[in-house]
Amino acid sequence: MAEDPNVAIRPExxxxxxxKIMKLDKDINKVNSEALLLVSCSTELFLRFLAEKSAEVTxxxxxxxxxxxxxxxxxQRHRPTGNFLLxxxxxxxxxxxxxxxxHNTSRPVAEKPVPAGTRRIDExxxxxxxxxxxxxxxxx
Amino acid sequence: xxxxxxxxxxxVDTFGASASNDDNCLKEQERLLPxxxxxxxxxxxxxxxxxxxxxxxxxxxxxxxEFISFVTCEASEKCRKERRKTVNGDDVCWALETLGFDDxxxxxxxxxxxxxxxxxxxxxxxxxxxxxxxx
Numbered sequence: 001m002a003e004d005p006n007v008a009i010r011p012e013x014x015x016x017x018x019x020k021i022m023k024l025d026k027d028i029n030k031v032n033s034e035a036l037l038l039v040s041c042s043t044e045l046f047l048r049f050l051a052e053k054s055a056e057v058t059x060x061x062x063x064x065x066x067x068x069x070x071x072x073x074x075x076q077r078h079r080p081t082g083n084f085l086l087x088x089x090x091x092x093x094x095x096x097x098x099x100x101x102x103h104n105t106s107r108p109v110a111e112k113p114v115p116a117g118t119r120r121i122d123e124x125x126x127x128x129x130x131x132x133x134x135x136x137x138x139x140x
Numbered sequence: 141x142x143x144x145x146x147x148x149x150x151x152v153d154t155f156g157a158s159a160s161n162d163d164n165c166l167k168e169q170e171r172l173l174p175x176x177x178x179x180x181x182x183x184x185x186x187x188x189x190x191x192x193x194x195x196x197x198x199x200x201x202x203x204x205x206e207f208i209s210f211v212t213c214e215a216s217e218k219c220r221k222e223r224r225k226t227v228n229g230d231d232v233c234w235a236l237e238t239l240g241f242d243d244x245x246x247x248x249x250x251x252x253x254x255x256x257x258x259x260x261x262x263x264x265x266x267x268x269x270x271x272x273x274x275x
Contacts, residue, residue, distance in 0.1 A: 012181060013173050020170055021205050022212045034229030034252060039208060042236055042244045044181065046207045047200065051185040058190065065191045068199055080240025084210045085203055
């Protein structure tokens, strides 16, 4: 994290797309340019943070490829992140035949019906789990 | 079913897409940040010899969109309670602090402060220039 206030934090994400994602929530009225900028910046910070933490787990396991389960562990370790991602990511300690977490667990965002045509994040993981490759790293 | 159809039509209006089978695919991309940007930032963070599985990059896209929704929702809720219609920078900072991302809030507040100063300067410059032009 740059402590120096002179270091410019310019968002790397297309702001138009960030705005669209923000507005997926029908309850969102108007968003000013400052808010858009800060959401873009903080999202990038979050991405960097999660990537860093995931890579730490990968390194702990003496692997070179950052995998889903490494991300899961990283998410579990950081409470604020876990608060909104935990029920979406497969917990690495669970055997694959255990039923998936309750998709209807209410979260602030989940209370609102998702727009038609969007995939919920947990569906993404179910799809992945159903065609998961043979586990070659059995030392976990 | 009807309700879903109504929501779909609303989204068609919003995104200007035609109602077709490609709709689901289009909507999918609209709610995620580009994988190229996501991948590039991840690469910057990771050690040189590390690789990222495709699955991880895609998951990161999802996580990041969830983060955006999560923060925005919280900021918007604050506005609603205070009967304001527009979410501003302070609301976002507040939301980040509330949600446990306070280590972002500090630097972002400073950045916001500077951003506002720059905007004020720019507005003043424009004003001065237009006055000079009139003289």
